[in-house]
Amino acid sequence: MRIFITGGAGFIGSALIRHLISATEHEVLNLDKLTYAGNLESLTCIATDTRYEFVQADIADQATVSAVLKRFQPHAIMHLAAESHVDRSIDGPAQFIQTNIVGTYALLEATRAYWLSLPDDERAAFRFHHISTDEVYGDLHGIDDLFTESTPYAPSSPYSASKAASDHLVRAWQRTYGLPVLITNCSNNYGPYHFPEKLIPLVILNALAGKPLPVYGNGLQVRDWLFVEDHARALLKVVTEGTVGETFNIGGHNEQKNIDVVRSICALLEELAPNRPQGVEHYADLITFVQDRPGHDLRYAIDASKIERELGWVPEETFASGLRKTVQWYLDNLEWCQRVQDGSYQGQRLGTNNFKDLIA
Numbered sequence: 001m002r003i004f005i006t007g008g009a010g011f012i013g014s015a016l017i018r019h020l021i022s023a024t025e026h027e028v029l030n031l032d033k034l035t036y037a038g039n040l041e042s043l044t045c046i047a048t049d050t051r052y053e054f055v056q057a058d059i060a061d062q063a064t065v066s067a068v069l070k071r072f073q074p075h076a077i078m079h080l081a082a083e084s085h086v087d088r089s090i091d092g093p094a095q096f097i098q099t100n101i102v103g104t105y106a107l108l109e110a111t112r113a114y115w116l117s118l119p120d121d122e123r124a125a126f127r128f129h130h131i132s133t134d135e136v137y138g139d140l141h142g143i144d145d146l147f148t149e150s151t152p153y154a155p156s157s158p159y160s161a162s163k164a165a166s167d168h169l170v171r172a173w174q175r176t177y178g179l180p181v182l183i184t185n186c187s188n189n190y191g192p193y194h195f196p197e198k199l200i201p202l203v204i205l206n207a208l209a210g211k212p213l214p215v216y217g218n219g220l221q222v223r224d225w226l227f228v229e230d231h232a233r234a235l236l237k238v239v240t241e242g243t244v245g246e247t248f249n250i251g252g253h254n255e256q257k258n259i260d261v262v263r264s265i266c267a268l269l270e271e272l273a274p275n276r277p278q279g280v281e282h283y284a285d286l287i288t289f290v291q292d293r294p295g296h297d298l299r300y301a302i303d304a305s306k307i308e309r310e311l312g313w314v315p316e317e318t319f320a321s322g323l324r325k326t327v328q329w330y331l332d333n334l335e336w337c338q339r340v341q342d343g344s345y346q347g348q349r350l351g352t353n354n355f356k357d358l359i360a
């Protein structure tokens, strides 16, 4: 297959592309705007493969997207490009509306025109796979409740509301125009190459630097964690085997309280990085509770039984094994982290970013 991926320089997109190039024969075109979250250094290991191509463009630029689609002639589109950080959406929602809603609309329109131009058999086989989040469902209150594919949408943040809107657009493009779509809603991902503004890499790098480990509120918020490479495998299953029009929840059966995640990272660092920064007796001493995020959802947990039953996908990593791999990866790749932290991963392309403020 020729697969057109948006947002492939981001955390999940780059894991997906590394998987596609290293474990399959598919060809990949990665269209990415390279915002602060896009990092081509996450793709260095496959960048020179003849089955991989990169185009820097905005999904909202319909003319450019149309031209790239016409040239590349994909059999499937996997749409991951988005603004994805909840805190940033609270500070400045405009870019989330622009990329996640207007951008998805422009991509759908470019896709529809391309899809209509295909011969009948190729049109029938074509797939548009929209990658979304479990945050569209809002939060859970009952201790045993789980998000299923029919849980009503109740997003809480500008980020999750913009993702919910994009899901609705994708469903409407199927219902109204017949575009063959698939949607996946996934829980929190973690793993290698995660941008260090997100909880797990932030805690690892702050701990190594002897900086406070910020935990929102009382730290009792529960998230369902999935190792990013398990997500990549699930996405490939869905785009190649999923029935058109279906939604699949993807999760790792790994519900953890935020505070327990932070404590687990500290315990792993005690073992894997015993040379603590000067003045730090135990990494866990750096844990600092900070004012809670407005609208913070208490609990997310995914019922992933449909994808297990229908497509035979199950995660390969437990939280313990995935977290150990992740901590070890950061310890082995401090240079990658350094280049993100000092902004040099963006070279001269985009100037400075405000990431350093977030971990200061």
Ligand SMILES: NC(=O)c1ccc[n+]([C@@H]2O[C@H](COP(=O)([O-])OP(=O)(O)OC[C@H]3O[C@@H](n4cnc5c(N)ncnc54)[C@H](O)[C@@H]3O)[C@@H](O)[C@H]2O)c1
Residues within 6 Å of the ligand: 006, 007, 008, 009, 010, 011, 012, 013, 031, 032, 033, 034, 035, 036, 037, 038, 039, 057, 058, 059, 060, 079, 080, 081, 082, 083, 084, 085, 099, 103, 131, 132, 133, 134, 163, 185, 186, 187, 188, 189, 190, 195
């Ligand atoms: N990270 C998670 O835990 C998680 C969980 C479930 C679903 N998701 C969804 O998966 C997708 C990928 O998430 P991620 O964590 O890899 O995000 P990310 O922020 O790491 O990467 C997003 C990528 O999209 C690119 N991008 C942003 N705006 C663009 C635009 N207008 N045009 C083209 N490219 C643009 C960025 O440059 C970046 O490479 C998102 O749609 C997100 O909502 C993420």
